[in-house]
Every structure is written in structure tokens, then in C-alpha cells.
Amino acid sequence: MDCRDFCDQHLAFVDDTLAGIELVRMQRHLVECESCAKQDAKIRRALLLFRNLPSIEPSANFSNRLEARLKECQNEQLVHSHRNLRLGAVAATLASVLMLGYISTTLYGHTEAPRDLVMPPVVASIPESELMPPSGPAMVTSVSAGLTIWPAALFAEQVPVRFAHSQLELANYTR
Amino acid sequence: MADIVRKHVVSVEGQTVRERLQAMDDSAVVTEFLGGEERAFSELVTRYQTRLLNFIYRTIGDREKAEDLVQEVFIRVYRHLHRFDRSKKFSTWVYTIASNLAKNELRNRSRNPLVLFQTVQKNFQDEDRPLQFEDTTSRPDDMYRKRHLREIVEETVAKLPEHHRNVFILRELEGKSYEEIAEITECNLGTVKSRLNRARNSFAEIIAPYVD
Numbered sequence: 001m002d003c004r005d006f007c008d009q010h011l012a013f014v015d016d017t018l019a020g021i022e023l024v025r026m027q028r029h030l031v032e033c034e035s036c037a038k039q040d041a042k043i044r045r046a047l048l049l050f051r052n053l054p055s056i057e058p059s060a061n062f063s064n065r066l067e068a069r070l071k072e073c074q075n076e077q078l079v080h081s082h083r084n085l086r087l088g089a090v091a092a093t094l095a096s097v098l099m100l101g102y103i104s105t106t107l108y109g110h111t112e113a114p115r116d117l118v119m120p121p122v123v124a125s126i127p128e129s130e131l132m133p134p135s136g137p138a139m140v141t142s143v144s145a146g147l148t149i150w151p152a153a154l155f156a157e158q159v160p161v162r163f164a165h166s167q168l169e170l171a172n173y174t175r
Numbered sequence: 176m177a178d179i180v181r182k183h184v185v186s187v188e189g190q191t192v193r194e195r196l197q198a199m200d201d202s203a204v205v206t207e208f209l210g211g212e213e214r215a216f217s218e219l220v221t222r223y224q225t226r227l228l229n230f231i232y233r234t235i236g237d238r239e240k241a242e243d244l245v246q247e248v249f250i251r252v253y254r255h256l257h258r259f260d261r262s263k264k265f266s267t268w269v270y271t272i273a274s275n276l277a278k279n280e281l282r283n284r285s286r287n288p289l290v291l292f293q294t295v296q297k298n299f300q301d302e303d304r305p306l307q308f309e310d311t312t313s314r315p316d317d318m319y320r321k322r323h324l325r326e327i328v329e330e331t332v333a334k335l336p337e338h339h340r341n342v343f344i345l346r347e348l349e350g351k352s353y354e355e356i357a358e359i360t361e362c363n364l365g366t367v368k369s370r371l372n373r374a375r376n377s378f379a380e381i382i383a384p385y386v387d
Contacts, residue, residue: 010372011368011371011372011375014375039379042379042380042383043375043376043379045379045386046375046378046379046382046383046386047347047375047378047379049324049328049382049386050328050332050347050348050378051347051348053233053325053328053329053348054325055225055229056225056228056229056232056238057225057228058224058225058228058242058245059242062224062242062245062246063220065246066220066246066249069246069250070216070249070250070253073250073253073254077254
């Protein structure tokens with residue numbers, strides 16, 4: 001063990017919390033190293049001095065003062081708990097009034113004579129038929145002359161169908 | 176006659192309650208108090224007042240203020256005992272409160288130079304007071320030496336940095352374990368050991384010239 005290890009473990013050495021082997025090593029170092037032995041003695045002597053400082057006692061009126069303060073504290077707590085109780089009582093009263101109101105309303109509603117069930121009048125009506133804009137021949141005729149030839153030809157292919165459609169729709173219309 | 180008998184019964188009952196409380200450990204006394212036994216609090220005060228007074232006095236170095244702070248500790252304990260976690264040690268909790276109050280006091284002093292001055296002045300005037308702690312049967316030169324030594328020790332403790340001093344007092348004066356000190360000072364175990372080691376070395380270093 002060197003002096004550095006000794007210093008590191010000195011706290012536990014003084015407090016007597018070292019394991020057996022470590023304790024023996026520390027004691028051996030103490031015998032071998034004079035400066036560490038001096039340091040150890042210095043610390044132990046200083047601690048002894050500090051630990052033997054005379055204890056001071058509370059003054060004569062300490063208990064009376066404390067008692068008075070504790071009484072104040074008790075009173076404060078009492079006032080606080082009374083205030084809480086009062087608030088609780090107010091809240092409970094309000095809640096019970098609301099509850100009573102609700103119960104009485106419910107009971108009143110139940111005791112009333114049963115009324116006739118009044119339903120809104122039913123009005124029969126014929127649904128309006130949907131007015132579809134007829135895609136008439138006008139659509140076909142409105143094709144401008146400026147169209148290129150093949151879309152025009154495609155369009156022309158659909159013409160009989162459209163005509164057929166418009167005829168059907170027209171037939172529906174008249175119904 | 177009946178009155179006398181009743182008084183006797185009450186006093187005997189009171190005495191037995193007190194004796195019963197004295198025999199209990201802290202945790203049981205706390206339980207008694209929370210169960211409505213007001214005398215249990217007096218038992219706690221009796222157990223801790225002197226220890227707390229010494230701890231705070233050694234930390235802040237002002238006796239009057241130390242008494243005020245001890246009172247404050249008990250008031251806080253009284254108010255908040257229902258919140259105390261009973262799985263922990265009562266003494267650790269009490270010392271944590273005391274340590275925090277002492278720390279606050281030192282912080283306030285450092286912020287307010289007037290308070291610091293008043294404390295220094297008060298301590299200075301204390302020099303003129305009659306001896307309080309020495310054995311009066313001792314010879315005057317012994318008394319002087321003892322008093323002188325006590326003052327030197329107290330001054331030396333006061334010279335330690337606050338966080339070192341706190342740990343040092345808790346260990347050397349109150350005999351707390353490292354773990355308890357860690358809990359009280361809210362530090363980890365390594366910090367406690369390192370601070371204690373430094374505090375011991377510094378203390379020994381400062382006081383050595385007066386002792387040798």
C-alpha cells in the first residue's frame with residue numbers, strides 16, 4: 001500500500017468500516033510511513049476535540065415558547081378545518097336543494113294525467129318528377145362546322161343513340 | 176375524596192402513558208401522535224430538542240437564532256407529520272428539515288450584510304458573558320484554557336465551507352451514517368464521503384497549531 005491508497009481509505013479507516021485485510025494493510029502502512037502516521041494522529045486528535053465539545057441546552061423558556069407557538073398552530077388548523085367544514089356544508093346544502101328540485105320536478109311530471117299524443121299532421125304529396133334537360137336534336141345540330149372531320153364522324157356515330165334517348169325521355173316527360 | 180381519587184387515577188394514567196411513550200421508538204411515537212395522542216409530540220420534542228439545537232448552532236454559529244430555528248423545525252413537524260412517509264426514518268426527516276432551515280439562514284445572511292454584521296457583533300458581545308459550559312470547580316487557568324480551546328474549535332468549524340461543515344457536523348457530532356447524511360443533504364454517497372474526508376483534513380489542518 002502506498003500513501004495515496006492510505007489517504008483514499010483513511011475515511012473508512014477512522015470510521016472503522018474497513019474489511020479485515022484492508023485494515024491490516026492500513027495498520028502496516030501506518031507503522032512503515034511516518035508522515036501518514038502523523039497525519040492520522042493529527043486527524044484523530046482534531047476529531048476527538050470536536051466530538052468532546054460541550055453540548056448546549058435549550059434555554060429555560062424554550063418549552064413555553066414552543067408550547068405557545070404550537071397552540072397558535074392548533075388554532076390555525078382549527079379555523080382552517082372550520083372554514084372547510086363551512087364550505088362543505090354550503091356545498092352540501094346547495095347540492096341537496098338541487099337534488100330536491102330535480103326529484104320534485106320528476107315526481108310532478110309523473111303524477112300529471114297522461115295527455116293525448118299529438119302528432120303533426122301528415123300531408124300527402126306527389127313527388128315532383130325530375131325535370132331532365134332533354135338532349136334533343138338541337139345538340140346534334142349545334143355542332144359547329146369547324147370541327148375536324150373524324151371527331152365529327154365519332155359524334156355522328158352517337159347521334160342515333162342520342163336521338164333514341166331523347167325520344168325516351170320525351171316519352172317519359174309526357175307521362 | 177372522589178376528586179382526589181380521580182386526580183390520582185388521571186396522574187397515574189398520564190405517567191404510564193408517558194412511560195409507555197418513552198419506551199417506544201420514534202416510529203411508534205409518531206403513530207401514537209397521528210392516532211390522536213397529543214403527548215406523543217412532547218415526547219418527540221424531548222428527544223430531539225437538544226440534538227437539533229446543537230446541530231443548528233454548530234452550523235450557523237448563533238445560539239438565539241438556532242433556538243428559533245429549532246422551534247420552526249418542530250412547528251413544521253407538527254403541521255406536516257401526517258404527510259411524513261413512515262417507511263423512512265423519522266430522525267432523517269427531522270434533520271433534513273433542520274438542515275434546510277440552517278442552509279436558508281446562512282444564505283439569507285450572505286445576502287444581507289446587515290444581518291451578518293449583527294450576528295458578528297452579537298457573538299463579539301458574547302465574549303463578555305459569564306462562562307456557561309465549563310466545570311466551575313476547575314482552576315481558573317484550566318477554565319480559561321478550556322474556554323479558549325472551545326472557542327478555537329467553534330471558530331475552526333465555522334471556517335469550513337458550508338457544505339463541508341454540514342456533513343462534518345452530521346457525522347462527527349450527530350453520529351449519522353453516510354447513507355443518512357446523503358439523504359439529509361440530498362447528495363450521493365460518493366459526494367458525502369469526499370466532503371467528509373476534505374472536511375476532516377481541513378479541520379485537522381486548521382486546528383493543529385492550537386493543539387500541538
